[in-house]
Amino acid sequence: MLQRLNDRTWPVGTNLPHEVQLAEEFQVSRGTVRRALESLVDAGLVERRRKAGTRVVERRAYASTLTIPIVRDEIEQAGYRYGYKLLFSQMGGSDLDTQGLFGEAPLRWVKCLHLRDGRPYQYEDRLINVDTIPEAAEQSFVELSPNEWLVAHVPYSAVRTVLRADLAGGEDIRYLQLRAGDVIFVVERYTALGKQPLTFVRLRHPGHTFQIVTEVDTSC
Amino acid sequence: MLQRLNDRTWPVGTNLPHEVQLAEEFQVSRGTVRRALESLVDAGLVERRRKAGTRVVERRAYASTLTIPIVRDEIEQAGYRYGYKLLFSQMGGSDLDTQGLFGEAPLRWVKCLHLRDGRPYQYEDRLINVDTIPEAAEQSFVELSPNEWLVAHVPYSAVRTVLRADLAGGEDIRYLQLRAGDVIFVVERYTALGKQPLTFVRLRHPGHTFQIVTEVDTSC
DNA sequence: AAGTGGTCTAGACCACGTC
DNA sequence: ACGTGGTCTAGACCACTTC
Known part of the structure; x- marks a missing residue:
C-alpha cells in the first residue's frame, strides 16, 4: 500500500x-x-x-519529533565535557512572564547554567510548581540540574514548546558571556500532568553554536 | 495503566x-x-x-511534532492576508551549501518571498531535484509557490530539519526589509523519497515576528 | 531452554456519519 | 438506513533474547 x-x-x-x-x-x-x-x-x-x-491526504504533518533532552547527555554524546552551575534559587517570585499559567501556586525559582567544555552552552531559567511537585522544595539543585532531576522523576502528559530567535540581553551577556548584538536561540517549555501545571522553563543558547536537528524516515 | x-x-x-x-x-x-x-x-x-x-522509561522523547506547513494556510489561519512573489528562478547552479546531497542531479533553483499583510514574512531559497521531480521543470512558480505545489503533489518519506538563529545578511536585508543586526529564524529542510533526494529549502523569517509553537497532550 | 513480546486469523458486534 | 471504520475476543504460532 x-x-x-x-x-x-x-x-x-x-x-x-x-x-x-x-x-x-x-x-x-x-x-x-x-x-x-x-x-x-x-x-x-x-x-x-x-x-x-x-x-x-497531502503530506505535510508528522515531519519531525522534538525531544526534551537531558542537557548533560546532549553535550556528552557530542563528545564534549559537561559542566553545571547553579546561579540562583529561591521560593516564589519571578520576573518570568508566566501568563498566569500557575495561578496562585507556590513556586520554586531556579536559574542555572550548563557548560560545554567549560563554556556557557545553555542558560536555564525555571519555575517549578511546588504544589504538584513537593519534592522539588527539598532538592538543592547544587549538584543535579533541575532538567535532569525532573526528567528522571516527574511524569508529564502535556507539553507546549515555543522556539524563537532573540537578541542577547543583560543576563545573556553576563551569564552566556556574549556581546550586545549577539544572537540567542530561545526554547520555552511548559509542561503539565493532566490539568496540573508542573514547570515552565526558558532556555537560552548562544545562537552561533546551537541548532536543533531532527530526522525522520518512514521509508518503505 | x-x-x-x-x-x-x-x-x-x-x-x-x-x-x-x-x-x-x-x-x-x-x-x-x-x-x-x-x-x-x-x-x-x-x-x-x-x-x-x-x-x-524516563519521559523525555516524543515531546512535540513539527509539521511542514503550507505557508499560505499558516498566514491565513492566523487571520492575515497572504501574498506571494517569485524573486528568481533558473535551472542549475546555486550558492546554497547542499553538502553534496544531490550529487550530480540537475536542479531547479527558486527564490521567493511569502508576505503577511503585504510585509515580508518568509524568504524561501530552494533547490528541487528535477531527476526525481521532472514536473518541477515545467512549473513556473509565478502564481503558485514551490512550497504549496510540492506539498500537494510530491510524496516524501524522509525529512531532515535544522532550526537555528542567525543575524540578517545581505539578502535578508534586501528581501525581508530588515536592518543589519536584526535577528533571523532559520529553518532548513531536506526531504527525500527512499534514497532519492527531492528538495532542499532554506527558510528565513524575521526573528521579531516569528516563532514555532507546538503542543502535545497525551492525557489520560 | 523457556519466557516474553510479535504477528496473524476468523469471527462478532458496535458506532459513527454520510447518503 | 446502511456502509464504513472501530473495538473486542479466543486462539494459534512465531521469533527474539535473556537467563
Whole structure:
C-alpha cells in the first residue's frame, strides 16, 4: 500500500478500497489490513472516517519529533565535557512572564547554567510548581540540574514548546558571556500532568553554536 | 495503566506484569492489552523487549511534532492576508551549501518571498531535484509557490530539519526589509523519497515576528 | 531452554456519519 | 438506513533474547 501511495497509483484525494476488499486482494485477514492502515494514518499519509472511507491526504504533518533532552547527555554524546552551575534559587517570585499559567501556586525559582567544555552552552531559567511537585522544595539543585532531576522523576502528559530567535540581553551577556548584538536561540517549555501545571522553563543558547536537528524516515 | 504510570505506582525502571497477567487483571483479552501497551510505547512511556518484558522509561522523547506547513494556510489561519512573489528562478547552479546531497542531479533553483499583510514574512531559497521531480521543470512558480505545489503533489518519506538563529545578511536585508543586526529564524529542510533526494529549502523569517509553537497532550 | 513480546486469523458486534 | 471504520475476543504460532 505504501508503494502505491509513493508511486501515486493512489494519488492525493483518492479513496482506498475498504478493509474487506484489501484483505481479499492481499490475501490476509482484516485485522492485518487494519494494522497496516493504522500505521499509514500514524505516518500522516491517509485519513480515515467511518462510512466515508480511507482517503489519501497531502503530506505535510508528522515531519519531525522534538525531544526534551537531558542537557548533560546532549553535550556528552557530542563528545564534549559537561559542566553545571547553579546561579540562583529561591521560593516564589519571578520576573518570568508566566501568563498566569500557575495561578496562585507556590513556586520554586531556579536559574542555572550548563557548560560545554567549560563554556556557557545553555542558560536555564525555571519555575517549578511546588504544589504538584513537593519534592522539588527539598532538592538543592547544587549538584543535579533541575532538567535532569525532573526528567528522571516527574511524569508529564502535556507539553507546549515555543522556539524563537532573540537578541542577547543583560543576563545573556553576563551569564552566556556574549556581546550586545549577539544572537540567542530561545526554547520555552511548559509542561503539565493532566490539568496540573508542573514547570515552565526558558532556555537560552548562544545562537552561533546551537541548532536543533531532527530526522525522520518512514521509508518503505 | 496510564494512571499507574502517572501516580508512580509503576515508577521509572519498573517492569510491568506481562500481557497475559494484565489481561486477567483487567478482564480483557490479550489483544486489547497489547493495543493499550502499544499506545504507551508510542507515547514514549514504556519500552518493550521480548523476554525482557515491558519497562517504564524516563519521559523525555516524543515531546512535540513539527509539521511542514503550507505557508499560505499558516498566514491565513492566523487571520492575515497572504501574498506571494517569485524573486528568481533558473535551472542549475546555486550558492546554497547542499553538502553534496544531490550529487550530480540537475536542479531547479527558486527564490521567493511569502508576505503577511503585504510585509515580508518568509524568504524561501530552494533547490528541487528535477531527476526525481521532472514536473518541477515545467512549473513556473509565478502564481503558485514551490512550497504549496510540492506539498500537494510530491510524496516524501524522509525529512531532515535544522532550526537555528542567525543575524540578517545581505539578502535578508534586501528581501525581508530588515536592518543589519536584526535577528533571523532559520529553518532548513531536506526531504527525500527512499534514497532519492527531492528538495532542499532554506527558510528565513524575521526573528521579531516569528516563532514555532507546538503542543502535545497525551492525557489520560 | 523457556519466557516474553510479535504477528496473524476468523469471527462478532458496535458506532459513527454520510447518503 | 446502511456502509464504513472501530473495538473486542479466543486462539494459534512465531521469533527474539535473556537467563
